[in-house]
Amino acid sequence: MDASEKEIEAELEEVGPPGMQQVASITSGSIPRAVWGLAWPTLIANVLMTVTGLINALFVGRLGSGDSIAAIGFAEQILMMVFSIMMSVVVGTTALVARFTGARDTANAEEAARQSLIMGVVASVIATLVLLAISNPVLQEMGARGRVLDLSLAYIRIICIALVPFSFLIVIGAIFRGLGDTRTPMRIMMGVNALAVLFDYGLILGHGPFPRLGVVGAAISSDIVRTAGCIASLYYLLRCPLAGALSGSMRPSWAWFTRILSIGIPSALQALLRTGGSMAFVYVLGRLPNANAAVAALTIGVRTEGISFMPGLAFGAAATSMVGQNRGARRSDRAEKAGWVCVRQAISIMGPMGAVFYLYAGWLARLFTPDPAVIALTASYLTANAVSQPCMAFGMVLGGALQGAGETKVPAWVTFFTMWGIRLPAAYVVALVLGLGASGAWWTMAASSMAYALIIASIYKRGKWKAKEV
DSSP states (O other): OOHHHHHHHHHHHHHOOSSGGGHHHHHSSOHHHHHHHHHHHHHHHHHHHHHHHHHHHHHHHTTSOHHHHHHHHHHHHHHHHHHHHHHHHHHHHHHHHHHHHHTTOHHHHHHHHHHHHHHHHHHHHHHHHHHHHHHHHHHHHHTOOHHHHHHHHHHHHHHHTTHHHHHHHHHHHHHHHHHTOOHHHHHHHHHHHHHHHHHHHHHHHTOTTSOOOHHHHHHHHHHHHHHHHHHHHHHHHTTSTTGGGGSSOOOOOHHHHHHHHHHHHHHHHHHHHHHHHHHHHHHHHHTSTTHHHHHHHHHHHHHHHHHHHHHHHHHHHHHHHHHHHHHHTTOHHHHHHHHHHHHHHHHHHHHHHHHHHHHTHHHHHHTTOOOHHHHHHHHHHHHHHHTTHHHHHHHHHHHHHHHHTTOOHHHHHHHIIIIIIIIHHHHHIIIIISOOHHHHHHHHHHHHHHHHHHHHHHHHHHOGGGGOOO
């Protein structure tokens, strides 16, 4: 790179508005600097989202019954399974927008964004119908009974009301990430999370002018803030280089749908395998004598551990943009190097966070509930899964890199093997056959996560994804 190119790149990075001009810093110049520039806004947004989820759990935990936490835990397993339908749109959107942006093909990037928005609406309607049809029988099969079942059903039905706005929120976020703009989604999520804390505090616990609605209040709060996030996302999209996605013909294009889904369906399948596996894991916990305490501990543990996931997701999103745009610019070697840089930066954060979970597991558990049984199981969850945090950085980040390349089938197969071939059979044997209960099952989660990371890292290093066309 000569002096004039360096000056141009420095000027672009200093200004940093959303749009095509950000491509220069992604496809040329310092890789660590570009990675960090993409990752830190996503990291902040994700951490805020996780902290908001933790605050939500704190408020629900103060309702005085483990049933409320367990109800949301059961409901979230089903919601995550159905949200996987939307993942097919999100992943395909980011990959295509990134590839066309890297190739300086604005027209196709805009059309990819437009068709993705249309698909998002279709997917959200399908998700709503599926949720309303399957929730009751699936919850009962998972082990939800009595008051826990009633609360879970109420939570899911209210969440369905705002699934269309939610689809706009996540698809527009994917469009911006494909452009290489992670700051705009960060700004949106900062506002969304601030509103979430306000409405959670009022509607769950009944403070201020709000009634005390408990679990129902948590669902209503989610609907309100997701709708607000949708409005903010549309506002910013109208002011970015792909604003044309909201104008012109809104007729669905089956050719584009096929193109988006060819990338997204394997990732959606991967998400379905994960969430379906999580539901099956809850099914195992539901067969334990202390089922409600175990599910409540899982819910708290996942939300707490989610703080450590955030760097992995942030650098995974950075890897998606870096790999996608550099493949579009025909710079495959730079794309590969970017993936490894993302891994190193993720480990530097996730490793120390795992140590905190391990050392302060009991203290963290006591923040969420006064129930001694739930505290003990939550502490054992955090201890077991803390050891896998550095390894998970490999899986989360390089999985995102493969998505950016459009290689989404292989990670889906790896997820199937590690979730359904390792975690679930091992959890059943350890928890129910050997009688080690939930505390033993937590270790099967850690083992399968480490296996996934090892396999994905090997596949990425092999490099066959460099020849993938989208």
